[in-house]
Amino acid sequence: MSIAQSLLPWFDRHGRKDLPWQSGRTPYRVWISEIMLQQTQVATVVPYFNAFMARFPTVTSLAGAPLDEVLHRWSGLGYYARARNLHRAAGILVAAYGGEFPRSLEQVMELPGIGRSTAGAILALARNERHPILDGNVKRVLSRHFGVEGYGGEASVAGRLWELAERNTPPARVADYTQAIMDLGATVCVRSRPLCNVCPLAQSCIARATHRQHELPTPKPRAARKLKRTCMLLAVHEGRVLLERRPPSGIWGGLWGLPEFSTAEDARNWCAQNLGAETRLPELMTPLRHVFTHFDLDIEPLRVTCGGAAAVMEGDRWVWYNPASPLSLGLAAPVSQLIRTLV
Secondary structure, eight states: OOTHHHHHHHHHHHSOOOOGGGTTOOHHHHHHHHHHHTTSOHHHHHHHHHHHHHHOOSHHHHHHSOHHHHHHHHTTSOOTHHHHHHHHHHHHHHHHHTTSOOSSHHHHHTSTTOOHHHHHHHHHHHHOOOOOOOOHHHHHHHHHHHTOOSBTTSHHHHHHHHHHHHHHSOSSOHHHHHHHHHHHHHHTSOSSSOOGGGOTTGGGOHHHHTTOTTTOSBOOOOOOOEEEEEEEEEEEETTEEEEEEOOSSSTTTTOEEOOEESSHHHHHHHHHHHSOTTOOOOEEOOOEEEEOSSEEEEEEEEEEEOOTTOSOOOSSSEEEEOTTSOOSOOBOHHHHHHHHTTO
């Protein structure tokens, strides 16, 4: 028996139906929400989604916007490759599909940043088409309910979960079922302390019957957490701070950041060579630690006051940024935090 028979009545009574992307549901709105919700909680996403849609209400407006502005609107959500892929995909949708989402799952999956689960969610939620999904919440529900052991990132385990997702997706009310199983994982079958006493699937759940709710799904094998260090230079000239555009890929790809150096000595030497003879020696500010998913970054901020003409000129790579009258540039969270200390 499909779990949909128990899950849909629960959704009718308890499911979330007032999220902003559920209003006037379109493939575009669902797509934006699904990308924002990757690795990010609903409460965090809601204000970002509303602001993003107010500025980019259509795929055409997103495609036509400068990448800097898209990254600026994304600042604080993290995982900035998501925003870069949104912008690239919007351009493809406008150029190749007239601003509409393609009809087939395979064509949607060809767009940057969209995998099988996200493509299925877009088509299921926006068009009520029958496509299974397998995001983190759904993996947790299926792993516990059917007693699936093994890390979900392994091919054999993922294959088993996709088989279960396919088998349990009903032929009707697909949009409701898709939202229901995501809601169940987000609000009831949560990672720690699942609310089994109110779960509509409790009577048939293998994890509950065997008291293994906290063992399933099998967690990813832990790797040693790394600690990285960098020196960030806050070069100030007439109330403006020097920013450098970061490479398009990697950490904070495409964002604007402070010039970075391996050591304080490297930063001092660079200042002497590039910022004018009247520039003072850099002064150490309060260190800052920024936490990523897989590593920690210790930042040693160095402040320097630039004299004279401040030799580094504006261009595609460099800009003198005025914190009192900021441009619409994408800034990583710790960079914004450091710049705020100058205002």
